[in-house]
Amino acid sequence: MSETKKQNYLKGAAILAATGILTKIITAVYKIPVLNLLGDTGAGHFQIALNLYTLLLTISTAGIPVALSRLVSAASSTGRDRLVKRYFSVALPFFALLGLVLTLIMLIFADPLASFMGDVQGGLGIQVLAPAVFFSCVISIYRGYFQGHNNMIPTAVSQLMEALSKFIIGLLIVWLLIQAGYDSSVATAGSYVGSTIGLGLCIPVLIFLKFRFDKRSAHHRLPVHDRETAGRGAVLLQIFKVSIPITLGSSILNIMTFADTKIVMSRLQDGAHFTYEQALALYGVYTKGLSVFNFPSSLIVPVAVSIVPVIAAAIATGRHREAKGIMESSLKLTNLIAMPAGVGMAILSVPIFKVLYWNSNPIGPALLATFGIASYFMCAQLVTIGILQATGHEKIPLVTCTVGGLFQIALDAYLTGQPDINIMGSPFGTLICYGAITILNLMFINFKVSERPELSKVFVKPALCTAVMGVAAWAVYELLFKAGAETLGDGRLALAVYLFGAIAAAVLVYGILVIATKTVTRDDMRLIPRGERIANFLKIK
Numbered sequence: 311m312s313e314t315k316k317q318n319y320l321k322g323a324a325i326l327a328a329t330g331i332l333t334k335i336i337t338a339v340y341k342i343p344v345l346n347l348l349g350d351t352g353a354g355h356f357q358i359a360l361n362l363y364t365l366l367l368t369i370s371t372a373g374i375p376v377a378l379s380r381l382v383s384a385a386s387s388t389g390r391d392r393l394v395k396r397y398f399s400v401a402l403p404f405f406a407l408l409g410l411v412l413t414l415i416m417l418i419f420a421d422p423l424a425s426f427m428g429d430v431q432g433g434l435g436i437q438v439l440a441p442a443v444f445f446s447c448v449i450s451i452y453r454g455y456f457q458g459h460n461n462m463i464p465t466a467v468s469q470l471m472e473a474l475s476k477f478i479i480g481l482l483i484v485w486l487l488i489q490a491g492y493d494s495s496v497a498t499a500g501s502y503v504g505s506t507i508g509l510g511l512c513i514p515v516l517i518f519l520k521f522r523f524d525k526r527s528a529h530h531r532l533p534v535h536d537r538e539t540a541g542r543g544a545v546l547l548q549i550f551k552v553s554i555p556i557t558l559g560s561s562i563l564n565i566m567t568f569a570d571t572k573i574v575m576s577r578l579q580d581g582a583h584f585t586y587e588q589a590l591a592l593y594g595v596y597t598k599g600l601s602v603f604n605f606p607s608s609l610i611v612p613v614a615v616s617i618v619p620v621i622a623a624a625i626a627t628g629r630h631r632e633a634k635g636i637m638e639s640s641l642k643l644t645n646l647i648a649m650p651a652g653v654g655m656a657i658l659s660v661p662i663f664k665v666l667y668w669n670s671n672p673i674g675p676a677l678l679a680t681f682g683i684a685s686y687f688m689c690a691q692l693v694t695i696g697i698l699q700a701t702g703h704e705k706i707p708l709v710t711c712t713v714g715g716l717f718q719i720a721l722d723a724y725l726t727g728q729p730d731i732n733i734m735g736s737p738f739g740t741l742i743c744y745g746a747i748t749i750l751n752l753m754f755i756n757f758k759v760s761e762r763p764e765l766s767k768v769f770v771k772p773a774l775c776t777a778v779m780g781v782a783a784w785a786v787y788e789l790l791f792k793a794g795a796e797t798l799g800d801g802r803l804a805l806a807v808y809l810f811g812a813i814a815a816a817v818l819v820y821g822i823l824v825i826a827t828k829t830v831t832r833d834d835m836r837l838i839p840r841g842e843r844i845a846n847f848l849k850i851k
Contacts, residue, residue, distance in 0.1 A: 328466075329462075329465075329466035329469050329470060331608065331609060332470065332473075333469050333470060333472075333473040333608065334604075334605055334608035334609075336470075336473040336474060336476075336477050337473055337476065337477070338601070338605065339477060340473075340476055340477040340480060340481050341601050342601075342666050342667070343481060344356075344480070344481060344484050344501050345594075345597070345598055345601065345667065346667060346668075346669070347484055347485065347488050347497070348484070348488075348494050348497060348498060348501075348594075349494060349591075349594070350590075350591035350592075350594035350595050350598075350670060350671055351494050351587060351590050351591045351594055352494030352495075352497060352498050352594065353593075353594030353595070353597040353598055354429070354589075354590035354591060354592075354593040354594035354597060355429060355431065355432055355435060355494055355495050355498040355590070355594075356435075356498050356501065356594075356597060357571075357593065357594070357596075357597035357600065358424070358427050358428065358429040358432055358571055358575075358593070359424070359429070359432050359435035359436050359439060359498070359499075359502070360439075361427070361564075361567055361568055361571045362416075362423055362424075362427060362436060362568060363416075363436070363439045363442065363443070364564055364567070365561070365564040365565060365567070365568045366412050366415075366416065366443050367442075367443055367446050368557070368561045368564045369412075369557060369561050369564075370405065370408050370409055370412055370443060370446070370447050370450075371405075371409075371446050371447055371449075371450035372556065372557050372561060373552070373553030373554060373555075373556035373557030373558075374401065374405055374447075374450045374451060374454055374549075374553055374557075375450050375451075375453045375454035375457060376454070376552075376553070376556050376618055376699055377454065377549055377552035377553035377556060378397060378398075378401060378451065378454025378455060378457075378458060378549065378553075379454045379455075379457035379458040379618055379619040380458070380552060380618055380619055380622045380699070380700065381397055381458065381548065381549065381552060382394050382397055382398075382454070382455060382457075382458025382459065382619070383458045383459070383460070383619035383620070383622055383623045383626075384622055384623060384626045385397070386458065386459060393545075394458075396542070396545050397455075397545060397549065398451065398455050399542075400542050400545045400546050400549065401451050401454075401546075401549055402448070402451045404546060405447045405448075405450065405451055406444070406447055406448050406451075408447055409443050409444035409445070409446065409447025409448065410444050410447075412443045412444070412447075413440045413441055413443050413444040414440075416436050416437065416439065416440035416443065417437055417440045420433040420434070420436040420437045420440070421433035423436055424436055426572065427568070427571050427572050427575070428571065428572050428574075428575030428576060428589075429575070429590065430586075431493075431495035432495065432498075434495065434496060434499040435495070435498050435499040435502055437499075438499045438500075438502040438503060438506060439502045439505070439506065441506050441509075441510065442502075442505055442506045442509050445506070445509035445510050445512070445513060446509055448513055449468055449509065449512055449513065449516060452464060452468075452516040452517075452519075452520060453465045453468065453516075455520065456519075456520070456523070457618075457619055458619050459523070459527070460619060460620065461523065463519075464516055464519045464520070464523075467512075467515060467516075467519070468512040468515065468516060471508050471511055471512050471515065472505060472508035472509055472512060473508070474508065475504045475505065475507050475508025475509075475511065476504035476505045476508055477504065478504065479503055479504035479507055479508075480500070480501045480502065480503060480504030480505065481501075481504070483500035483501065483503050483504070484497050484498075484500050484501045486500075487500045552704065555704040555705040555707075555708055556699055556704045556707075558708045562708060562711035562712050562715050563711050563714070563715050563743070565715070566715030566716070566718055566719055566743075567715075569719060570718060570719055570722050570736075570739075571593075573719060573722055573723050573726075574593065574596075574722055574726050574733070574736055575589055575590070575593060577722070577723060577726040577727035578592060578593070578726055578727075578732060578733065580727070581726070581727020581728070581729075582726065582727055582728065582729045582732045583729065584732070591671065592671070592673075592732060592733040593733065595670055595671040595673060595674050595677065595733065596677060596733050596736055596737070598663070598666070598667045598670055598674060599663070599674060599677040599678045599681050599737065600681070602655065602662060602663070602666070602678055602681065603655075603678070603681035603682075603684065603685050603688070603737075603740075604685075604688075605651075605685075606647065606648050606651035606652065606655075606685045606686075606688070606689055607648075607685065607688050607689050607692060609647050609648075609651075609689075610644050610647065610648060610689040610692050610693060611692060613640050613643055613644060613692075613693055613696075614640075614692040614693050614695065614696035617636055617637070617640045617693070617696050617697065617700055618696055618699055618700040619700075620636055620700075621633045621636050621637065621697070621700035621701060622700050624636065625700075625701065625702075630760060630761040631761065633700075633701070633761060634761040634762070634763060637697050637755075637759075637762075637763040638763040638764065638767060638768055640693050640696070640697070641693060641694075641697075641763055641765070641768040641769075642767070642768040642772070644689055644690060644692075644693045645690075645768055645769060645772035645773070646772050646824065646829070646830070647689070648685065648686045648689035648690065649686055649772050649773060649776040650775075650776045650779050650780075650816070650820050651685060651686075651689075652682050652683055652684075652685040652686035652689075653682065653683075653686075653776050653777075653779070653780040653783075654682070654779070654780065654783055654813070654816055655678065655679075655681065655682030655685060656678075656679045656680075656682030656683050657682075657780050657783050657784045657787075658783060658784075658787060658809060658812060658813070659675045659676070659678040659679040659682060660675040661787065661805045661806075661808060661809040661812075662675075662678060662809065663675040663677075663678045664802065664805055665802060665805050665806045665809055668802045673733065673734065676734060677733070677734065677737050680734070680737040680738055680740075680741055681737050681740070681741075683741055684737060684740045684741035684744055684745075687741065687744035687745045687747070687748045688740075688744045690744075690748040691710075691714075691744050691747040691748045691751060694747075694748060694751035694752055694755060695707045695711075695747075695751060697751075697755055697759065697763075698751060698754065698755065698758075698759075701758075701759050703754065703758055703759070706751070706754045706758070707747075707751065709750075710746075710747045710750040710751050710754070711747055713746055713747070713750060714742075714743040714744060714745075714746040714747035714750075715743060717739070717742045717743050717746050718739040718740060718742065718743035719739075720739075721735060721738060721739035721742055722735055722736050722739040725738060725739065752765065771824075771827055771828075771829040772824075772829060774827070775820060775823040775824050775827060775829055776820070778819065778820075778823055779816050779819050779820040779823065780816075782815055782816055782819040783812050783813070783815065783816035784812075786811060786812045786815040786816070787808055787809065787811070787812035790807070790808040790811045790812065791808050794807065794808060825848055825849075825850055828850075830850065
């Protein structure tokens with residue numbers, strides 16, 4: 311891998327990773343008080359409407375940034391600037407129209423859609439989210455264009471704008487509605503206003519950033535080789551050829567989640583014999599666990615997004631060894647982040663859940679423990695899908711995600727209908743779903759991808775370091791809890807103190823281990839900005 315390409319790849323990943331961390335912190339600061347204000351029942355309303363929104367959003371936008379970034383990267387790296395412009399000019403109006411159609415469907419059929427998903431009071435929330443689909447379709451075209459040029463800053467800016475708007479406006483509206491005496495379904499709809507407004511504000515900002523980017527980069531482009539470009543129909547067909555398999559692969563899990571929501575709500579009532587209100591409250595507890603489960607993946611999504619155009623460009627120009635190096639570094643980075651996060655979440659599930667959601671149903675920590683292990687596989691499948699997409703095997707995730715999704719639906723349909731298991735069956739289905747996808751993706755990478763990554767190099771040492779870290783986290787928490795029980799007690803604040811101590815100890819132990827065992831090497835550190843200085847400070851050889 312050339313030094314410049316390494317720096318560009320990791321700089322892009324670092325920008326999105328930093329943004330991902332910040333936006334997830336903002337979202338967590340927003341979600342925790344919002345879900346506490348809404349209660350378990352309101353949390354159920356909150357997630358059910360989001361599942362529909364996420365499905366439609368994925369169908370309309372999932373494949374476009376990836377496809378556009380891949381096509382733009384390949385064309386730009388070989389000096390075909392006219393083709394780059396054509397990709398953008400064709401994609402923007404078509405997918406804006408698609409977003410408008412989906413927005414109208416959500417506005418007109420909000421109540422029937424909510425009832426179909428098992429939440430008869432969720433129609434208003436769906437209508438509030440409807441314009442966000444149109445805005446997201448437009449935004450996805452700009453993000454794909456910028457990512458194809460390995461410029462992740464506009465994506466980061468738009469993500470931050472949405473997160474801040476959701477936090478400031480959404481939280482304020484929820485609080486005002488609760489204070490005014492509105493029920494949880496109305497307050498939940500109010501929580502979506504911030505996201506919709508934030509996405510709408512992103513569009514003029516991205517238009518300005520593209521204008522400035524094009525103007526500045528005009529002097530640094532390669533000579534134009536494509537004096538004749540394909541027609542609009544041919545370009546749109548080329549975009550579809552790449553994006554449709556990616557969209558289908560990404561949509562499968564959301565389609566399964568959409569179906570799974572209805573199945574879980576139905577089975578909790580018909581099989582486990584809970585009332586509608588009880589089933590909705592249990593689904594709300596599940597939603598609270600899901601909010602923690604999704605956090606580690608926010609650190610991995612930037613890696614999955616960044617590797618696609620870079621690997622595609624390396625393969626397009628015959629730099630296969632460079633592509634292999636990027637695959638290995640992305641898998642290793644994923645394991646170094648996701649493994650300790652998942653294990654820590656599982657081991658410390660009781661204090662984490664009680665500190666965040668003190669007055670919730672006591673089944674919450676058990677849900678979170680299962681989610682913790684599932685979170686690793688959630689992260690791993692994101693990067694393995696990115697590798698398959700970047701290497702031209704974008705149809706494979708369609709198969710693997712379908713298999714994983716079918717596992718989840720089958721398990722959830724059976725387990726959640728058992729009175730003694732009920733909602734606990736759903737996170738277990740999630741674990742099996744993402745575990746199956748990850749294993750199948752790795753198998754296909756091993757058999758299908760030339761210059762495939764050496765998996766033992768990126769899995770063994772992170773797993774060993776994580777195991778020791780997990781033991782340290784458990785031991786320190788138990789020690790602090792026993793030592794402080796008589797003085798601090800076991801209230802929310804006391805648990806937060808014990809939890810902070812355990813996390814601090816785990817981070818310290820893990821940091822020492824990855825350096826002492828050379829899990830992180832000086833060569834790895836050279837791939838990040840100022841890595842040599844950090845390596846010198848930590849005395850990494």
